[in-house]
Amino acid sequence: MTVTEIGSPRRRKEDQRLITGRSRYTDNMVLPGMLHLAMVRSPFAHARITNLDTSAAVAAPGVVSVLSGADIADLCGTLPNAWPITPDQKSPHHPSIAVDHVAFAGEIVAVVVARSKTAAQDAADLVDVDYDELPVVLDLEEAEKDEVLAHPDLGTNKSAFWVFDSGEAGTGGNVEEAISAASADDQILIERTYYQQRLIPAFMEPRSTVVDPTGEQTTMWSATQVPHILRLMLALTLGIPESKVRVIAPDVGGGFGGKLQVTPEEVITMIVARRTGKPCKYTETRSESLMAAHHGRGQVQRLSLSATRDGQVTGLKVQLLADMGAYLGLVTSGVPILGAFMFPAIYKIPAYRFECTNLFTNKAWTDAYRGAGRPEATFAIERLMDDLAAELDMDPIELRRKNWIAHEEFPFTTVCGLEYDSGNYEAATARALELFGYDELRAEQKRRRDEGNPVQLGIGVSTFTEMCGLAPSRVLGSLDYGAGGWEYAQVRMLPTGHVEVVTGASAHGQGHETAWSQIVADRLGVPFENVEVLHGDTAIAQKGLDTYGSRSLAVGGMAVVAAADKVIAKAKVIAAHMLEAAEDDLEFAEGKFTVRGTDQGVALGDISLATFAAHNLPDGIEPSLDSDATFDPDNFSFPHGTHLAAMEVDTDTGQVTLRKYVCVDDIGNVVNPLIVEGQVHGGLAQGIAQALFEEAVHDDSGTLVTGSFVDYLVPSAADLPSFITDRTETASTTNVLGVKGVGEAGTIASTPAIVNGVIDAVRHLGVDDILMPCSPSRVWAALQGADKGRGAEAAAPTVNSPEVADRDVASTGAVQTGTDEGAAQ
Amino acid sequence: MAKKPISLTVDGVSYTDDVEPRTLLVQYLREQLGKTGTLVGCDTTNCGACTVHLDGRSIKSCTMFAVQADGHDVTTIEGVAAADGTLHPMQQAFHECHALQCGFCTPGMIMQAIDVATEHPDADEATVRENLEGNLCRCTGYQNIVKAVQAGAREMAGGTSGDTEAGAA
């Protein structure tokens, strides 16, 4: 087969509607008689509802009804958590509208239904709610103490405790032995506590839901990444037969994990529509989105890394506190577990232990955000490697080289028992160093240090790998995840020879329509333009597990390949009949079956038409070429890469400037390099934003301070440079496309690369940790602290947040090396 | 609330409507005229998803009341392509440069980009970045948007139509 489409930078099919304003975002939907919803939300992070009076709101003009939690308590069930990570995991009851207890600011306490959006919003202000405020627990280290409880009824803030130990699992040594050996034998033990701040996914399209209850099936349009999962969960949660629910994800304006959820707003809109018999719409405001759509990250990472004096890592122990927020969303509890196997990263670490305590706090619940667990893990190990290199006075690249898996060692089974199928860390790193001008920049760094230049230069290094292509269903099952990880596709041959491809992976910016067309065009030998990709509607794509975890191509793309191959197999039988030849004598290339060694042949399009007519098919052959396939991979895929950042730090002002960013990723074979590059750029921007700009900040009563785009600093074009990106290609051996997944790559490696760069610029001044985001005031404060020694009071908080203020003080300044100081946090 | 009559041109068509004084221009465009190509991404004038042109200059339509547009000429993303469907050079440039992913920022971004290109036909990267500061994109990391704005600007400068509102003519 001549491959022409795969690998070519096709311009995207989905662009035309989006650049001309013919988009179909959920909020664009208007239906006859449609009613509008407005939510009444708790202003308190933790309170009992003592009284709720809806009479004034009900009487307001245009209002159809007002519902409280009590009104729908029998209907709404509890919002689903699909990942009970331990058998005894604690999870508070989570009704879509709170009944008598609210556990975060922004939780819904009533819904107003009215003829217009403005009428609903006006009346929402008239709902009178009395609250008795309760003490709040916001900080993870406070939550761990169980002194103030986010849910007094649970009796603890601990949701679950989860452990992986390579000694116990038989996949590696005992980490305690490695650590005590390190202490006893004058080896090295690096102990650190790092903080992963809370982030907000901040997709550009606010979430929106329209439900049409007319007709036999209730149809929901929603700005969701997961129409299939949503349909199933709505059925389970509300007790409606699944067959009576149709979910459509039309154009969706970004997700990044933030729309991987079954939301109270969706459930409420569904209930209200079914109750009123009228189509209903709810679209959140940006403030509501930032406050109540799930957040991400939020971890305290207590880490111990042992190594020999010559830089060989001997053990890694990870103890996490993970912030669940007030409730467990769809996969909230599993996010840290997705990181559990990634702390050892690309390195040969002989002994490993991972412990995670999932804790409730009185904040919006957390859940998947781009990378989900893996950026946190990569941050930890890559910062540790830099700290170890500094301790050994070794080049950080050299240290990594000493410890990483060499390319000839693949397939390699890690200390977690994962089998990395392929990779070439040497090649990606070599290319990155070359593009970066590593040696020149190191020389400049030295020059600036020597001359005491107020603007210091730091070089941030980060490698990464991630387990993606979620996922082998068996593995997910062994981790107690509620579903599998397969993906579905259907290839339909139209009488005209055009092809419809149905995919269960529902895109929201990733370009599936284009990439899947390329795959099918090559596979079937039909023109790219003649392929139409359909997705995001449970009535059209009747099965699917949707889009997240960089899985679409590695799993969904493979399902497309498998379905296309079935079409070819079916067509071959009919082709043989048409050509009066034996099947074994036929070969298929460029869309045509030919009898080997002759010029006799028939094109797929003609077979398609003949099959449609069905006038002359072989006996017993069905008149259809259409085929479907469900693909379940045997293993994850493991993209990797090396990222380098040149950071300038103005030691007078704390100003940090990203001067140059180079990344070389190996994501295996590439279907569309243009789309890949775009994914990398966007991922880098989000990872860099975690390092430098973004944080969900709460005041001490639990109110989100960064509640609008004025305060929550999504970077603009002016905040970022252009990136230098390149790729090495080591084909994945897990799937025949040889692809690995790219959606999360940029986000994972860029955060530690940036922070390592900032620290590298000022480490010689006595600073070895700065909290993210590394804002100018934090950097400046750290530098002041460095002058005065550890814990100096000069470390002013940069934001109005007590927990952050404490940490700023604690993490400021002085050198945190060796065994004795790490616990001082 | 007493409604006020307004008359304005949107994408080359004249409209006369009664609107509540508090109705934002973007609400009027989306809800009364069905111009859903223009989107809303925030409530604090930060995101730029709602950007349209008022008398040929970009404005955020969430930051203006519909009554303030009375007597003015509004162009939305739906009105920039030529009547025969030929894309505006900036739309074409966004497509060619892969300057969009989910597309939600795109209508506003293109409207702002046309404005930037009109003001600075030879803008360097820094100028483009500065002038896009009011338009947020969560997907692309901006790199290809910057490229597209420069390419679109070149095309607009060299193109036959000096009028930026090619489709409105």
Ligand code: FES
């Ligand atoms: S909607 Fe107008 S700036 Fe965000």
Ligand code: FES
């Ligand atoms: S393309 Fe998605 S926000 Fe810009």
